[in-house]
Structures are given as C-alpha cells and as structure tokens.
Amino acid sequence: MPSIDVQIASYNKLNDFEQLLLQFLSVLYEPAHTSLIVSCLRKLDLKGPRGNRLTNAGINHYVSKFQAAGLLSDMRQCDPSLAEVLSRKAISQGKFQHFARVIRAEAPVSYLYGKWTTRCWRAMREMRIGIYCHELETIDNAVQFLDNQCRDILTERPPAVHVITTPFDRDWFSTLPTSLQFFLLNHILCHAQSQLIAFADIIAYLEDKEEFEQLSNDEQLPFRRLLFNQYLLQGNITAAEAVIEKHQEAFLATGARGTLAFLKGQYSQADEYFNEDLQNLTAISGKETVAFFGLPGLFYILSSIRKKDRTSLHSIARQISVALTLFEKSEESEAYTFLAAVVNNQIDQRIVEDEIRLSEDYPPNSITVLFAGLAQFWLNASLEPEIETEIRSFYLHSRRSNYDFFTLALGDILSRISPDKSTYIKEITAISAVSGLSPFIDILEPEEPWKRGLQALINVSTNAMKDFPVQDIRLAWLIAFDSGDLIVRPREQKRSADGLWSKGRPISLARLHSTSKLPYLTLQDRKICLAIQKDDSGDSHPLYTFNNEKLLPALVGHPLLYLNYSPITPVEFVSGEPELLVEEREAYLHIRFSLPVSDEDVALLQETPTRFKVIKINDDHRRIAQITGKDGLTVPIDASEQV
Known part of the structure; x- marks a missing residue:
C-alpha cells in the first residue's frame, strides 16, 4: 500500500460521501461482506451522493475505487495506519459513536461463539471502540481475549499499542481520561521495554510537564514511575535520579534508590537504601512477606548475592520465593527463577547443573534474556547457542533504540564469550563514562563446568559433607483428599548411610512459617510455605493454616508429594483451566463448564x-459462566458451526 501521507492526500480528494464511507469502514475494521456494510449504512440512514438508496452493487463500485487508490486492501479493509487517522476524524466530527452503535448491533462481538477469525477481528474492533469511547471494561475484556486467542492473526504489535502509536496523535491522546492515558502508556512502554523498541513521541509526551500540570501530585505519581523506568533502561541515570528527587513520595519503599546506587557501582549505599525501603514497605503493607515490584526487586536480589555471604543465601532464596509468589505472572518471574538457580548452586555446590532455558510459549522479553545470560554465564562461564543468539539480537536492538543499560549489560556478557572483545569493551567504556553505569557481571565469579564437576566430586567426600550437612534432609508433603477437603502434611525426612530416605517426622506449620530457619528447603518448598497463614485472633496460641488460593498453585509440579495413607506413592498436581463441554442432545447442543465456576481464583x-488438577479461574471464565448459566446453555444444533 502507499505511504500514509499519500493515502491521506488521496482521501482528501474524495467527495463527502466517499470520505464518510471510508470513516465508517475504519470503525467496522473487519474484512466484512458487502451485505453487512450495506445493512449498517441503511441503519445509519445514509444515502449515496445523489440521495439514492445504497445497494450492494453501489458499495462494490466504491470499494473497487478505494482499492485502486490504495485506500482499501483486497479484504475491503483500511490500511492499519489509515484506519486510526480516519477513526479520529470520525471522533472529531461526532460520527464515531453513531457508527459504533450500529456496527455493534448489526455485527455483535462474541468471545464464545462464531468463527475464530471473526471473533478476533471483532474483538479488535471492540478494543478500538473502547479506546475511542473511553470504555475501560470493554478494553480490558477485548485485550484479554486478543492476548489469549489472537496473537498470530492481527497486528504485529500488541493491539492497544498499535492503535495508539500508528500513528501517535498527541492532541487526540491528551483528551483521554487520565486513567485511560495511564493504562495505555503503561501498555505501550511495557511492550517497548520488553522488545527494546523506541517510541520517541511517547517519551516526549511523558516528559512534557504541561501535559500533566493540571493533575494533582497523587495523579502524577504513576506517570512519574513510568518515566523513571524508561530512564533507567535507557541508562539515563541523571534523569532517573532527578525524577526521584522531585517526587520522593512516589518512590518511597520501592527500591528505586537502591537500584540506581547498585547500577552506579555504589554497593554499600545500595544495600543501605534497599534495607531502608524494605523496612518501610513492611511497615506500610503490614505484612511479613513483601518484595519490591518490578526491576528493583531483581536488583535487590543481585545486591544481596554480591555480598557472597553464605549465611544469607537461604534468606535470599526465601526472598526469591516471596517475589515469585506475589508477582507470579510478572515480566520478571522467569528472571527470578534463573536467579534461584544461581543461589541454589551457591547453597549446595554438589549441584552440578541447573538448566537455564527460555520459555517456548512466547517470544522472550529483554529482562528474561539478560538474566538468563547472566545466570548461565555465572553457572558455566559460557552460553548455550539459543541464549547467545537472543542476547546478540537484543544487543543490536538496544543499540538501535538507545537502551544503554541493555547495551552495557548484554555487551558485557558478549565481551566475556566472544573472540573479538574490543568492540564490546569500547562501547561499554563509552556508555559508563557518559551515563555513570557500572558493569555488574563481576559481582559473581563464573564457574567453568570442569571446576564445578570437580567440586561436586570433592563435596561428596566425608569431610566435605560437614560443610553441607543439611543437604541430607528434605521436606516431603503427604496429601490426603477427604470429602472435598485437601489436607497437606509436611514431613522432614533424612537420608541414611545407604542413601535411602526415612519415613520422616512431622514438622509443624508454625516452624515452616519462618522458612529462613530451614536451609534445606527448595524453591518449591518455600512457595508452599508462603501459603501458610498465621491467625492471632484467638485467646490461645496462634493458629497456623494454609491459604488454599496460594497453596494449590504452589503444589503444581512439586516432585515430593506422596499419598498420606501410602507415603511411598507419588502424587501429581498439574495446572489447568475450566473445560467448556459441548454435548449433543437430540436437535440441540448443550454447553456447560465441566465444573462450577465460583468467585474463587482456583x-x-x-x-x-x-x-x-489445579484449575485457575479468571474473569473470562466467569463471564462465560454468566452466559451459559448455572444449568448450561442450550442452542439449536444448526448453530454447531458457530459453536
């Protein structure tokens, strides 16, 4: 298709009706059949240029004309960039909502029925309507469906990112409600930082004080935090420090000061800041288990690892478990898992290998790749080809988009494994001189495989066992399921001289509630322990019980679960989602969930x-359950293709 400037010039040459028709098609968005277009236009009571009634043949004539001019694709759709420009024109002319109302009535969206591609296109349409009409719930519902079901067939960028940035219209964007602006800016910057893409117009908008001067200090806080994270990853330490200095209350108990000090190589100052913020976070939340959200949480762990204090390693392992439990689905979760592998190796040097693998489900994000590279280098003094390829790719992205933090950190890894180090070292030196960033890969000494293997052999000797006595103790979990109630009983087992594990002795939940006192616990054990809750409400001693919503996900994949009545029989917990069953009943189809969908999350x-099977229930499932009802939904069998 022609460039957006050429398309707009062609659009401006059209008559009023033709411009109106293109605006309508930009709102419709999907590759619609002519009959649907005509039906909508008639409901809008639109007439042709001569006041004539619109027909399929007439619309096909205009569609062919638009296609010849490069304004429509072969599927009767506007070019994505042109669609946003025209939709915003419809907004300014007061026509958008009229178009949207009729389109929704004539071509309603369904996240449950219908052809998959049609559902995806209409979900995209609904998200756009939600943005342009300021409907947050509509946006949220559509984005969830698009993220889960439509990644492969729509826009290259995430849908919400595409709508706002293709192209970015500052004047229009500034008219959006504050909460919607933050939602969209956060969405855009998360994607940009994940894939190291530059959105200069977005950053310029955030930096413009006049855009936010009408907001209260509290309303400005989330926008300042967005800007801080961007400055941090761009390696603009001076600007990041200025944001903190001006908005100190926004960064209280966030770990931001400690992160900057760590990246500048001021490690003692970083420790002081992190500890102070962690104490403040504990006091503010009123909870014993807290963790810094986002990037500061990862740098707090790195700062703790740097001390090389063996007595604190178990506390670090517990802190990683806390972060993974609190922020299970965050962008940083895989990075925490990689750091856990490093810490576990520090705890028990008999562990010869911890696998550092990137997930195959989704394209990796920049932070995941960086920490995979750090962990693998520290564990092996080398990189696997898969991770090296990703690091080199993100390194190039970071240079193109001026993410100096990543250029320095990824370049530092590459300088250790590449035959020609000079280019990387030169760039690292230049970035450090300008930004004040300090490379941090040397906070741990990498361990070559032969050295680790030799250490593992040494550590199995009798003398070396004295240094790691706790590793002959483990925690097993006995599982009972009685009348729908799950009972989990921990048992501490010891390994005998012949290598067999004892039946074990019971261990109280009260003792497990403070896991730092039990250094033999694995990462998975610590996740289960974080599900233990303390109740001081009674007159007697505190009562310790499991919080099932935290316990059930923590049991998934744990290797040491056994039947209570047969402690040598393994038990398996797997994750899943509610299954939607479709049953044929004579001339009808009956649709229902395989189990009741409640307000509980699991x-x-x-x-x-x-x-x-641990069933995770989300808002999508609850919305579908509202549609199907308690007893299920019955539809004619003729609708089987849609189902």
Whole structure:
C-alpha cells in the first residue's frame, strides 16, 4: 500500500460521501461482506451522493475505487495506519459513536461463539471502540481475549499499542481520561521495554510537564514511575535520579534508590537504601512477606548475592520465593527463577547443573534474556547457542533504540564469550563514562563446568559433607483428599548411610512459617510455605493454616508429594483451566463448564487417586459462566458451526 501521507492526500480528494464511507469502514475494521456494510449504512440512514438508496452493487463500485487508490486492501479493509487517522476524524466530527452503535448491533462481538477469525477481528474492533469511547471494561475484556486467542492473526504489535502509536496523535491522546492515558502508556512502554523498541513521541509526551500540570501530585505519581523506568533502561541515570528527587513520595519503599546506587557501582549505599525501603514497605503493607515490584526487586536480589555471604543465601532464596509468589505472572518471574538457580548452586555446590532455558510459549522479553545470560554465564562461564543468539539480537536492538543499560549489560556478557572483545569493551567504556553505569557481571565469579564437576566430586567426600550437612534432609508433603477437603502434611525426612530416605517426622506449620530457619528447603518448598497463614485472633496460641488460593498453585509440579495413607506413592498436581463441554442432545447442543465456576481464583479437581488438577479461574471464565448459566446453555444444533 502507499505511504500514509499519500493515502491521506488521496482521501482528501474524495467527495463527502466517499470520505464518510471510508470513516465508517475504519470503525467496522473487519474484512466484512458487502451485505453487512450495506445493512449498517441503511441503519445509519445514509444515502449515496445523489440521495439514492445504497445497494450492494453501489458499495462494490466504491470499494473497487478505494482499492485502486490504495485506500482499501483486497479484504475491503483500511490500511492499519489509515484506519486510526480516519477513526479520529470520525471522533472529531461526532460520527464515531453513531457508527459504533450500529456496527455493534448489526455485527455483535462474541468471545464464545462464531468463527475464530471473526471473533478476533471483532474483538479488535471492540478494543478500538473502547479506546475511542473511553470504555475501560470493554478494553480490558477485548485485550484479554486478543492476548489469549489472537496473537498470530492481527497486528504485529500488541493491539492497544498499535492503535495508539500508528500513528501517535498527541492532541487526540491528551483528551483521554487520565486513567485511560495511564493504562495505555503503561501498555505501550511495557511492550517497548520488553522488545527494546523506541517510541520517541511517547517519551516526549511523558516528559512534557504541561501535559500533566493540571493533575494533582497523587495523579502524577504513576506517570512519574513510568518515566523513571524508561530512564533507567535507557541508562539515563541523571534523569532517573532527578525524577526521584522531585517526587520522593512516589518512590518511597520501592527500591528505586537502591537500584540506581547498585547500577552506579555504589554497593554499600545500595544495600543501605534497599534495607531502608524494605523496612518501610513492611511497615506500610503490614505484612511479613513483601518484595519490591518490578526491576528493583531483581536488583535487590543481585545486591544481596554480591555480598557472597553464605549465611544469607537461604534468606535470599526465601526472598526469591516471596517475589515469585506475589508477582507470579510478572515480566520478571522467569528472571527470578534463573536467579534461584544461581543461589541454589551457591547453597549446595554438589549441584552440578541447573538448566537455564527460555520459555517456548512466547517470544522472550529483554529482562528474561539478560538474566538468563547472566545466570548461565555465572553457572558455566559460557552460553548455550539459543541464549547467545537472543542476547546478540537484543544487543543490536538496544543499540538501535538507545537502551544503554541493555547495551552495557548484554555487551558485557558478549565481551566475556566472544573472540573479538574490543568492540564490546569500547562501547561499554563509552556508555559508563557518559551515563555513570557500572558493569555488574563481576559481582559473581563464573564457574567453568570442569571446576564445578570437580567440586561436586570433592563435596561428596566425608569431610566435605560437614560443610553441607543439611543437604541430607528434605521436606516431603503427604496429601490426603477427604470429602472435598485437601489436607497437606509436611514431613522432614533424612537420608541414611545407604542413601535411602526415612519415613520422616512431622514438622509443624508454625516452624515452616519462618522458612529462613530451614536451609534445606527448595524453591518449591518455600512457595508452599508462603501459603501458610498465621491467625492471632484467638485467646490461645496462634493458629497456623494454609491459604488454599496460594497453596494449590504452589503444589503444581512439586516432585515430593506422596499419598498420606501410602507415603511411598507419588502424587501429581498439574495446572489447568475450566473445560467448556459441548454435548449433543437430540436437535440441540448443550454447553456447560465441566465444573462450577465460583468467585474463587482456583479450584481443585481430583482426576485419579494420585493425580489432581489445579484449575485457575479468571474473569473470562466467569463471564462465560454468566452466559451459559448455572444449568448450561442450550442452542439449536444448526448453530454447531458457530459453536
């Protein structure tokens, strides 16, 4: 298709009706059949240029003309960039909402029924309407569906990012409600930082004080935090410090000061800031288990690892577990898992290998790749080809988009494994001189495989066992399921001289509530322990119980679960989602969930005596459950193709 400037010039040459028709098609968005277009236009009571009634043949004539001019694709759709420009024109002319109302009535969206591609296009349409009409709930519902179901067939960028940045219209964007602006800016910057893409117009908008001067200090805080994170990853330490200095209350108990000090190589100052902020966070939240959200949480762990204090390693492992539990689905979760592998190796040097692998489900994000590279280098003094390829790719992205923090950190890794180090070292030196960033890969000495293997052999000797006595103790969990109630009993087991594990002795939940006192706990054990809650409300001693919503996800994949009545029989917990069943009943189809969908976020299904499925329930499932109803939904069998 022609460039957007050429398209707009062609659009401006059209008559009023043709411009109106293109605006309508920009709102419709999907590759619609002519009959749907005509039906909508008639409901809008639109007439042709001569006041004539619109017909399929007439619309096809205009569609062909638009296609010849490069304004429509072969699928009767506007070019994505042109669609946003025209939709904003419809907004300014007061026509958008009229178009949207009729389109929704004639071509309603369904996240449950219909052809998959149609559902995706209409979800995209709904998200756009939600943005342009300021409907946050509509946006949220559509984005969830698009993220889960439509990644491969729509826009290259995430849909919300595409709508706002293709192209970015500052004048229009500034008219949006404050909460919607923040939602969209956060969405855009998360994507930009994840893939190291530059959106200069977005940053310029955030930096413009006049855009936010009408907001209260509290309303400005989230926008300042967005800007801080961007400055941090761009390596603009001076600007990041200025944001903190001017908005100190916004960064109280966030770990931001400690992060900047760490990246500048001021490690003692970083420790002081992190500890102060962690104490403040504990006091503010009123909870014992807290962690810094986002990037500061990762740098707090790095700062703690740097001390090389063996007595604190178990506390670090526990802190990683806390972060993984509190921020299970965050962008940083995989990075925490990689750091856990490093810490576990520091705790027990008999562990010969911890696998550092990138997820195959989604394209990796920049932070995941960086920490995968750091962890693998520290554990092996080398990189696997898969991770090296990603690091080199993100390194090039960071240079193109001026993410100096990543250029320095990724370049530092590459300088250790590449035959020609000079280019990387030169760039690292230049960035450090300008930004004040300090490379941090040397906070740990990498361990070559042969050295680690030799250490593992040494550590299995009798003398070396004295240094790691706790590693002959483990925690097993006995599982009972009685009348729908799950009972989990921890047992501390010891390994005998012949290598067999004892039956174990019970260990109280009160003792497990403070996991730093039990250095043999694994990362998975610590996640279970974080599900233990303390109740001081009674007159007697505190009562310790499990919080099921935290416990059930923590049990998934744990390797040491056994039947309570047969402690040598393994039990498996797997994750899943509610299944939507479609049953044929004579001339009808009956649609229902395989189990009731409640207000709880997790449910437990016993599939066999030794296999349980942890069902994660989200708002999408609840919305579908509202549609199907308690007894299910019955539809004519003729609708089977849509189902």
